[in-house]
């Protein structure tokens with residue numbers, strides 16, 4: 751191999767080797783960089799999606815602070831974290847209405863509502879209806895008067911849905927009440943008594 755830089759072929763060969771070396775060095779650095787990038791996620795502390803996050807809920811005019819897994823439903827939060835077990839878990843799939851609560855005056859299936867999304871909202875549950883420890887809400891009293899339950903498992907959801915039916919002005923006829931209550935199932939089939947209780951409470955609450 752000639753070192754004469756005036757020799758076109760040698761020049762070309764030397765340039766080629768220099769360029770190859772630079773390219774190789776650059777490539778090695780690039781590969782090393784990619785390796786570092788590839789390693790970065792492994793070296794970073796992994797996020798734990800199950801790590802509890804702090805949340806604040808306003809339920810029945812009380813403020814509660816707690817930490818929950820972000821995937822926790824409002825239903826489980828009420829029952830397991832706040833011990834508000836009046837709200838029942840039936841299907842846990844949004845199909846039975848047993849878990850009905852109100853958020854900002856609208857009924858929701860608390861089993862389908864994430865607790866973290868209920869922050870900053872006004873939540874009302876069955877425990878928040880009675881005015882005090884010795885009196886019942888008129889709708890609760892009407893359910894007892896009309897024998898509107900048997901096992902009682904669906905009852906808190908029925909009462910919350912019935913309350914919205916009344917407050918929305920839909921308790922104007924048995925047909926209208928049945929339509930408004932169609933998302934709340936009762937395996938004991940207490941439907942006629944439930945409708946009667948809601949109609950009665952609606953007229954009591956008007957007075």
Ligand code: FES
Nearest residue numbers: 840841842847861
């Ligand atoms: S438990 Fe929520 S709808 Fe059945």
Ligand code: FES
Nearest residue numbers: 900902936937938
């Ligand atoms: S009273 Fe038993 S499910 Fe409704």
